Amino acid sequence: MRALILALGVMLATVLPIAAQDARRPAAVLVADRVSVTADGRLMAEGNVEALYDTTRITAQRITYDPDADRLTLDGPIMLIEGDNAMILADAGALDADLRNGLLRGARLVLEDRVQLAANRIDRVGGRYTQLYKVAATSCRVCASDTPPIWQIRARRAIHDQQENQIYFDQAQLRVLDVPILWLPRLRLPDPTLKRATGFMIPSLSQDSQLGVGIRIPYFIRIGDHRDLTITPFISADSKTLELRYRQAFRNGDLEVTGAWSDDTLRPENRGYVFAEGAFDLRRGVTLSFDIEAVTDKAYLVDYGYSDKDRLDSEIALTRVRRDEYANASLITYRTLRDGEENSDIPTIIGDLRYERRLFPRGLGGELRMGFEAHGHRRYSDVDVLGRDVGRAEADLAWLRDWTLPGGVLARLETGLTVDTFRTRQDSTRDRTAGQATPRAGLTLRWPMVKYGGNGITQILEPVAMIGWVGGDRPNIANDESTRVEFDEGNLLSLSRFPAADRRERGASAAYGINWSRLDSNGRRVALTLGHVLRQDADPDFTLTSGLDGTSSNLLVAGQYVTPDGLALTSRTLFNHDFGLSKAEARAAWIRPDLGLGASYVWLAADAAENRNDSVSEWSVDGSYRLSRHWTGTANWRYDVSSDQTAEAGLGLQYRNECVEVNLSLSRRFTSSSIVDPSTDLGITVGLLGFSGQGFDNSYTRTCRN
Incomplete structure (x- = not known):
């Protein structure tokens, strides 16, 4: 019908x-x-x-x-x-x-x-x-x-x-x-x-022990479909600040500029900063990227909470990446914001040029790698040694070939030759010009063994070993780029673990270790890596806490544990010959729909060669917990164990339903120096939800009782 x-x-x-x-x-x-x-x-x-x-x-x-x-x-x-x-x-x-x-x-x-x-x-x-x-x-x-x-x-x-x-x-x-x-x-x-859409955005109130009670009222200007400008006046008892953010999307890239200008009672002169970054795809696969960072004084970013960076880096780079080719040219400038560090005494202008290409010759077999690198850095100081400027160039040719041996053993042979040339200015303790030719050869063996058990459990045991030799003698050049060396799973089987060409490991060496992992059908994963390095001759440029000083390295122990319910534990430790700690770091994270918790610990022994006269021991904890349907709490805490005092702490509380969001925050910075003082910040933001295209979460919507 x-x-x-x-x-x-x-x-x-x-x-x-x-x-x-x-x-x-x-x-x-x-x-x-x-x-x-x-x-x-x-x-x-x-x-x-x-x-x-x-x-x-x-x-x-x-x-x-x-x-x-x-x-x-x-x-x-x-x-x-x-x-x-x-x-x-x-x-x-x-x-x-x-x-x-x-x-x-x-x-x-x-x-x-x-x-x-x-x-x-x-x-x-x-x-x-x-x-x-x-x-x-x-x-x-x-x-x-x-x-x-x-x-x-x-x-x-x-x-x-x-x-x-x-x-x-x-x-x-x-x-x-x-x-x-x-x-x-x-x-x-x-x-x-x-x-x-053009219009006012959610305002926020804050109470800062240095700036007083203040209010931010952002105004968003939609200039077009592909660009916009946000103007945010910030007015407090001790500051009048104008914050700006400009964004523009191009057909081949994007640009974002943020900055602020302040007139406050903390300094007699006006203060400000500007950060700009962008990336553009040019012709023939070339990418242009840049990052500009500038500030009027060392304390401005910390005083206003814009950034906690202690060194600003501005860079412009051209990069092209292809299947068997990589090219990069970059220019970087640094400005230090660290207390007691002078900008003229650190490398401030740095230029890099790098090119790599892979070939696969049929007659020779394996892989042929060719590379070229040029680097230069300049200090503003004219003082001898402190104002040292260095330029270097490197050409490298390497041949690698893999085999599968009886029993499933994987073998890789690497041979190569590197030629370096150096030029040093304003350092009477070093040769003005120097060069070196560094031949090398290494054989790496891996023996992966797999075991399948009940309940979908898979275990992989992989012993690894490497024997190698690096020739040549170290010229009389300064160590400007390889002052910090990390010994980890990534470079255990490397012929040289220095990060730059101004230092290379020499002589015969051997490394061995074992990788073990276990994976079950539920997604639970356990991984463990042990590693050790033996060297014919000790290298004096490896610091005490690098884990690589002497002819026998520290024992590297690294592990990971991941569960399907969101728990992840990672750690890496270097044990010295007395089984004491040289370096240790650990991170724990537990992520669930109503809980996010993270904790990390770092321990570094005192090492004057790394400009660390006292040991570093620090805990940091951060997390959030959804207390109920509408309430969420957050907290963060950083504690300096060495000085037995809290460095930073913060609490936050959010109420949210379908039509309103209220954020309360309280934070305290306890550290002080000659450029910044301890400060406390109290903030409140009230947002009316619904009249915008922002994401909507139905889990916060209130229910009506019958």
Whole structure:
């Protein structure tokens, strides 16, 4: 029976003027329990009426079509759905035949199932504008008519522009728990479908022991589809600051610039900073990238909480990466912000050029690698030794070949020759020019063994060994680039573990170790690595805590444990010959839907060669926990074990539901120096959710009690 009525509705909608007045109109469909035509020619549909026209769908209890006026009269309850984003609920109304113009009474406009605007009357104009009179707008869930929402906007009139995705309010009043707190003659807000729109963003309040009570009011300017500017005035008792952020997306890259300028009571002069970064794809696979960092004084970034960097680096680089080729050219400048460190005494301008290529000659077999590298760094100081400037160039040729031996042993042979040349200025203790030729050869063996057990458990045991030789003598050049050496799983089987060419390991050496891992079908994984290095001659440029000093290295122990429920443990330790610690680091993380917890520990022994006169022992903990449906707590803590004092600590509390987000934070920096003092910061941010394209999490939505 319903199918017959559907067919009748389609036929009537097709032959009647509602669909026949203009051949260019989309087809209309009308479905109802009862369809009839009155004596004066009106079409009347009653009972579960549904009308479809273009992207609009209407349901009502009764719809009457007047062909003379080309108008629809609707009796509620009425539901008008426009596309995927807008829905109108009303008691009664009248619309023209194409549903573009009309009037609805006792109506509500619902956008994206998040924002609702209730009004005495809604007018549809030109299929683009929806006008609401005596309107109340909110994104809060309203469970009872006698309970006001947490916040709402009351206005004499509101206009929703469906083309521009904007809502305009006249005589707007912001109410919190039905208490008026702000009145504005005009107010414009984006609807939830709009991702970017010009206007004010969420303000924030802060209390800082150095800057006093302050407020930030960001204003976002949409310059176009591909660029925008955010201007944020920050005004406090002791500072007047203007913060800026500019972003632009290009067809072949992107650019972002952030900065601030301050007039405060902490310094007599104005202060500021600028950070800029970008990357662009050029022709023939070349990428241009740059990163610019500048600040007026050493303490500015820390005073305002913009960054905790203690050295700024600005770089411009050209890079091309292909299957068997790599090329890079870069120029970097450094500026130190460390207390007691002078910028003129460190390498400030650094240039690098690097090229590598792989070939696979059929006659020779294996892989042939060719490389070239040029490097130079300059200090501003003109003082002998302290102002040392160095330039070097390197050419390298290597041949590698792999074999699989009986029993499944994997073997790799590496041979090569490197030629270096150095030029040193402003250091009377070093040769002005020097060169070296460094031949090398090494054989690496791996024996992976796999065992499959019950319950999907797989174990892999892999003994590894390397024997090698590096020839040549070390020239009389300074060690500027290889002052810090890390001994880890990545370079256990390397012929030289120095990070740069100004130092190379010489003579015969051997390394051996074992890798073991266990993986089950549930995703639980355990891994362990042990490693040790033996050397014919000790290298004096390996520091005491590098783990590589002497002819016998420290014992490297590294492990990892990962569980399917989000727990991950990683650690790396160097044990000296007395099984004391040279270096140790560990990290634990536990990630669950309602919990995020991380803790790390670092221990470094005192080593004057690494400018560390005292041992370093430090704990850091950070985490968040969702206390309930709407409350989330956060905390972070960094503790200096060596000095037995807390370095930093912070607490945070967030309340969030479907329409409001409140963030409270309290942080304290305990460390001090000649450029920064201990400080305490208290912050609060209140955001009204719903009127933006930001992500929406239904898990925070409140439920109504019966």
